[in-house]
Amino acid sequence: MLRCPRCAGSGVGRVGAERYYCWDCCIEFTVDKGEVRLYQLDxxxxxxELASVREGEGR
Ligand SMILES: [Zn+2]
Structure with a gap:
């Protein structure tokens, strides 16, 4: 089960091929080759784009 990279909640819905939406923080994020990018809709x-997080790197 995919969890939100920001709040670690499970209220995540899929909105595209590699695109997800967290209903808790109202952000979108994409996962591409282990790289997670966060987006906020203005x-x-x-x-x-809010920030990018690489899994397996540092913290
Ligand atoms: Zn969230």
């Missing part, structure tokens, strides 16, 4: 609906 008021115009554009995805703004």
């Amino acid at each position: 008021e115009e609906g554009a995805a703004v």
Whole structure:
């Protein structure tokens, strides 16, 4: 079960091929080759990248 990389909650829905949405923090994230990118949708609906997290690197 995929969990949100930000809040670690399980309220995650799939919205695209590699695209997920967390209902708890209202962010989107993508997973590509182990790299997780977080996006927040601004008021115009554009995805703004928040941060990228590489799994298996440092913390
Ligand atoms: Zn979340």
